[in-house]
Amino acid sequence: MITNPAVFEEGWLPRSLPGREAEIKTLLRALDRANTEEGQADDLLLSGPSGVGKTTLARYGLETVRRETGAEISSTRVTCLGHNYGAILRKVGKGLDADVHEGTRTADLVDELQASIDKPAVVVLDEGDDLPETEVLRALSDVSGLSMLCICHDPDDWLARVDEPHRERFRGDNHLALSRYSVSELSTILEARYRQGLSQSSPPRRRLEQIADRAAGVARTGIQTLRSAAELAWERGHDEITTEDVEDGLEEARHRIRESNLRSLPVHHHVLYEIVRSADGWIGGRELHNRYERLQERVYQNFTRQPIGRRARRTKLQKLQDYDLVEAEGQGTNRRYRALDSGVQSDVVDEELLVV
DNA sequence: TATCCACCGGAATTTATGGAAG
């Protein structure tokens, strides 16, 4: 039975990060430069697939350097997704308690930031893949005492969009590329969560390894699977988590993650997703577009948004793949799509509207 | 085999929108 649900929450900060020793060392060295005469930490790029602990590592590093060196470093985390230059800088300002308010002009934001900084500050720019312009990086790097910790999925793609002079700041030791965990590492992580969130007794290592293996080294999936599996074991009256609990727990965990992914997307994605899902199996590009065009008038009359063209639809379909909602295979005219979990359905687009 | 057609996705270009300036 789960005694401490907080252990399985997204924002839980563990006491240690097994399997990330080398990365922590590099991270702490970069942050520790705030304690030198420069009074500013090194800029850093943190990259890796989703769910492997990029955000957690950043938080851990900041906590640790504050605790171990007694350094006064202020920090704030900003999610870049869907925000522009002004919005991001305002969030940074508010996060660092700068004198930034409604009336502050965008042009004055950098000055306000500079004026309010009296000790080293670190801005964590999360979800950096969608950071639209490099203008934000340029502006923030102009502020002395302030450094950036950028988080993204694909470092090559991210670096390619950063202009040349800034690119060098995020290379070599200033780029930490996190990979998925090994089964042994993730098992150790799960063991700690088990002890803190479930029961004092040590769980069977084999079961934890099974979860780690099924989660393919993705910590978020593994932790959520452990949570669901434990709940299922309790409901089913088992003393211990069984293989079956793990398999069903994995499904539940994936289902939850996908539902929350779909909810975060706008209307067009929902329309396309529901068309793919209603196909009940693979659907070719040609038929997908035909259905969209046949249904668009009816489906979109409930929304302010207008239907989009074919090229834009492909972009949305790519996003659905990135969000683990749809898979695609084949090239050219051969390409086809399929919903990964047909149980995940949109609460925005009514499936009744899709009936041909 | 040669030719045509449709789809994919990168890149360039245009359009829409929201905020700031006058």
Add this chain to the structure above:
DNA sequence: CTTCCATAAATTCCGGTGGATA
């Protein structure tokens, strides 16, 4: 208020690819 501007989103354009047809 209107005009101007910056940015994100959508469209247009195009080379690559694969299936169909003769």
